[in-house]
Amino acid sequence: MSSITNLDFFARRLSQRAALDEEDRAAVSALPFQHRYLNPSAYVVREGEPPRPHCSFVLSGLAFRHKLTVHGARQIVSIHLAGDLLDLQHLFLNIADHSVQALTELEVADIDRDALREMALERPAVGQALWIDGLVDASIYREWVLNVGRRDARARIAHILCEIAVRMHAAGVIDAADFHLPMTQEQLGDATGMTSVHVNRTLKALAKDGLIDHSGRWIAIQDWNKIRREGDFNPLYLHLDQVAPHLPGPLSSMFP
Incomplete structure (x- = not known):
């Protein structure tokens, strides 16, 4: 997708997680955002830094989430693709505890963090959808721990x-x-x-x-x-x- 004028794709994605009514979907589609392209290996989130003023939603391409040891050894903990939010985990946290990088050329919608946080608190269905999104991510992390460990x-x-x-x-x-x-x-x-x-x-x-x-x-x-x-x-x-x-x-x- 080469250009976007609103967040209908994001609204549809959240509607798959919880029952959003027309007003919820319209409000999500109207969230302020910026359209951005990233090159492979570009950082979306950096461990140890304050979260950026936006949450990135993947429109196309792949990204990966990872942690580093003090000696620089890397553990990739998840892969993300179209329809995924890349830094929902830091919506209410002050410091990023892991990094996210583009795996391929990445097209994202950078959604204003404050506006998304406010909507999550004011619109229960949107908040529920975001909760489910985070819970699915956590479920995937648990499976990856099992995969590596056992x-x-x-x-x-x-x-x-x-x-x-x-x-x-x-x-x-x-x-x-x-x-x-x-x-x-x-x-x-x-x-x-x-x-x-x-x-x-x-x-x-x-x-x-x-x-x-x-x-x-x-x-x-x-x-x-x-x-x-x-x-x-x-x-x-x-x-x-x-x-x-x-x-x-x-x-x-x-x-x-």
Whole structure:
């Protein structure tokens, strides 16, 4: 989307999380914002800094959330795509406790933070929608902790590929089980607690076993049921009933 004049997309997104009436949707669409493009690796949020005067809503592209150790080791804790708010966590906090960067070229609507905070307090349905948005994010974080802490290498990679495919499908980015994954092997390693060499070997092993077709950064899931079992993937934690209720049928039918 090359230009926008209001936040109808954001209003529709919040309407998937809670029952907004016409006045709520109109008020959300009328929130003050600025349209902005960011280059890959550009920071949206920086750990240790006061939150910026806006909350960024993703219109297109991907971003990632991460934390750094004192020695500079990075842990990626989530991936974000079209329809996601990138810094809702800091709507009521004084200091950012993690960083968010653009993974690809990123198009965002920078929504005025004070106006969004005021609306969340004054319009209960909007506040509920934002609560649900934050709760879904927290659910995803918990699953990523489990992925890094308790699954083996094959399951970690299989799980993150399943999640990205399902979330891209839910956001309307893809309509089949193949997708461009704009993450380097180093970034995949930072998301799964693995070295880039181990990531490479694991991707090759999954391809050799017929679960995926892997060419550069292009991933095609060859057997959805097998990779789902390999990754111990249960989409319950994504709460798709409140994020993308329009999706038809069971997930296994989406990725034959």
